[in-house]
Amino acid sequence: MTVRSMAAAGETVGRRGGARADKAASRPAIPQAGLVAARNAYAGRRRRERFLAADLFGEPTWDILLDLYIAAGEGRSVPTTSACIGAHVPPTTALRWLRVLEARGLVEREDDGADGRRTFVCLTSQGIEAMNGLMMQWHAAINVAPRPAQVILASEDTLAGPAIHAPGHHPCADDLLALRL
The missing domain is CATH 1.10.10.10 (Winged helix-like DNA-binding domain superfamily/Winged helix DNA-binding domain)
Incomplete structure (x- = not known):
């Protein structure tokens, strides 16, 4: 209008x-x-x-x-x-x-x-x-507060088993975490 x-x-x-x-x-x-x-x-x-x-x-x-x-x-x-x-x-x-x-x-x-x-x-x-x-x-x-249990993520080497990351760390969330800077 x-x-x-x-x-x-x-x-x-x-x-x-x-x-x-x-x-x-x-x-x-x-x-x-x-x-x-x-x-x-x-x-x-x-x-x-x-x-x-x-x-x-x-x-x-x-x-x-x-x-x-x-x-x-x-x-x-x-x-x-x-x-x-x-x-x-x-x-x-x-x-x-x-x-x-x-x-x-x-x-x-x-x-x-x-x-x-x-x-x-x-x-x-x-x-x-x-x-x-x-x-x-x-x-x-x-x-989200980090969880005490380990995070299991699928990765490119899924055939060899899941990738295990430190508690509370998720590599795909790094871009979101950067927003806290």
């Missing part, structure tokens, strides 16, 4: 109120634990760039989803240009991925009623629910 069509329908539009605020209020809530997990994931992606070249990890859609999820949890609106900057890729690349996310129903754009040149981007209810599910799983996985 555009600003003009909203005004024609008698809806209030504006920077902090009106239709955009009403839509935000109708979206699912973001649990604090999910917000913490998302902040850690986003910060972890920036930290790893201190040690490894950023071009090794091209995931602009993930950066956009994390950025929008954090903004939704903090009650902030995100201009489209800011979402592109947060993706850490050229604007044309970020805009292309925003269109993909929009086509898949995970994000939507909203006009700024105060400035017709600017649009905002936010997660849809479907996008928030998907991110809530993932972030809460990550939060639970990271905060």
Whole structure:
């Protein structure tokens, strides 16, 4: 819906109120634990760039989803240009991925009623629910206390028997544990 069509329908539009605020209020809530997990994931992606070249990890859609999820949890609106900057890729690349996310129903754009040149981007209810599910799983996985028994994992050498790892250590969880840095 555009600003003009909203005004024609008698809806209030504006920077902090009106239709955009009403839509935000109708979206699912973001649990604090999910917000913490998302902040850690986003910060972890920036930290790893201190040690490894950023071009090794091209995931602009993930950066956009994390950025929008954090903004939704903090009650902030995100201009489209800011979402592109947060993706850490050229604007044309970020805009292309925003269109993909929009086509898949995970994000939507909203006009700024105060400035017709600017649009905002936010997660849809479907996008928030998907991110809530993932972030809460990550939060639970990271905060699970180590078990006293040994963990038995299948490995490539399954024919020779299972690989046994130290209590509480799971090599596949190393990327999740890195979020605690």
